[in-house]
Amino acid sequence: MIKVEHLNKSFGALKALKDINLTIHDGEIVSLIGPSGSGKSTLCRCIHGLEKPESGTISLDGEVMDPKDKANFERLRKRMGFVFQHFNLFANKTVIENCNLAQIAVAGKTKEEAEKTSMDLLARVGLDDKRDEYPSKLSGGQKQRVAIARALCMNPEIMLFDEPTSALDPEMIKEVLDVMKRLGEQGMTMVVVTHEMGFARKVGDRVVFLDGGEIVEENNSEEFFSNPKSDRARDFLSKVFYD
C-alpha cells in the first residue's frame, strides 16, 4: 500500500503539488488524469523519489521513504518500477543488455540468471526476437515494451507509468496498453499517468483527477467517467472527448 500524505512540491515560484493525500491499495490500478501542468507527472515522480518533496511523506506499507535515510530509501524504492514517457532505454546497450544490467549490477545475479529472467519478460512483451537490437532500431511501441520488461526484471511490486503512450505514434499505443492491461490482470499494483481515457475507464479501477496541483476529484473509473461530480472534471472530459 502506498500512502501519500500532505505532499507539497514547488518548482521555483510554481506550486506543482498542493497538499496531496492519496492512498493506493495493493493490486489497484489508479489512473492520474488532468490537464497538462496539473501536477500528475510530478506526483508520479514524487512517489518514486525522482522528485524530492518539499514537505509531506510517502510511505510504503507504513514505512516512510525518507531521502536522508539513504539505505532505507533505496531499499523501498526498489519495490517500485518506473516507466518513462520517453522510454529512456540505455542507448549504448542492446535490448537484452538493457534488461540484464540492473539485475547483475544491483540485484547481484549472475549473467545466466539475469538473461533467463530477461528473456522470460521480453517474451511476455513479445520482443524476445529483438534481444540483440539496439534501442535506436526499434519503433516507439517496441521501445516502451522493452522499457516495461526492463523495469519488471527487477521484480517490483508496484509499477509507476509516467505518460507511457504520450510519445508514441497512434498506431503503437495499443500494443503498449495491451501489455499494461495484462500486467494489471496479473494483480500488479499500478499508478498510471495517462491521457488514454479509454484505458483509464476500462482497465483502471480508480481515477484521480488533478488540476492546478490539487486533487479535484477521486472516484472509481466507471463512476468518474459516466458521472463526474466537479465542474472542472466535467469541463476537462468535455474537452478530451470529441463527439
Place this chain on the structure above:
Amino acid sequence: MKDIFTQENLLFMLKGAGWSLLLAIGGLVIGCVIGIVFAAGKLSRSRLLRWIATVYVEIFRGTPMLLQVLFFYLGVPVLYQRITGTRMAANPYIVGLIALSCNSGAYQTELIRSGIQSVDRGQWEAGETLGISYRTMMQEIILPQAFKLIIPPLVSEFITLIKDSSLISNIGALELLYSAQVLGKRYYDYLDPLILAGIMYLCMTVFISWLSRKVERRMAVSD
C-alpha cells in the same frame, strides 16, 4: 638527393618520429584518465572539488605549453632540492610525458565534461529508477555515450598532442623535431631534415584522421 639521406639517418629520424608518437599516445591516455577524474570533479556537488578542477584546467590551459615543459624539467628539480635537500635527475622523456599529460588532461577535462553533460538526462533517471549506482552508471552508460559524442574533438586533441610533443625537443628528448635539428646541425643543412620531419608529422596526423573516420563509422551501429 644528397648523402644526408643515408639509411642510418632515415632510421634516426624514424626513431624520433616513434618517440613523438609514443609521447603523444601516452599523453592522450594519461590525459584521458586525468580528464575523467577532473570532469567528475567539475560536475561534482562538492564546491571544493569543483574549485580544484577549475583551477587545474585554468592553469594548464592558460599558460604556454613550453613554459609547462620547462617548469617540469628545470623548475621542479629545484623545488625538489629546496624541499628535500637532495638532487633529482630529470629524464626528459618522462618529464615530457608528464607535461603533455597534464596539459592534455586540462583540455580533455572540458571535453569529457561537455560530453557527459550532452548525454540525455533521462539515462541518469532510468539508472536511478533501477537502483544502479553512480559509478556503474558512469562506467556502463554515461561515459561510453559521452566518448562517442566527443570522438571528433578527441581526435583533434590527439593531433595537437603529436604536434605539441615537438616542444619537448627543448629539453633534449630526441623526438622527431629534435632529430631533424641534430641532422641539420651535423650537415649544415636544415632544409632537408625539416621538410622530411614535416612530411613525417603529416603522415602521422593524416593517418589518424583517416582512422578516426573509420572508427566513427563503426561506432554508429547503435545510432
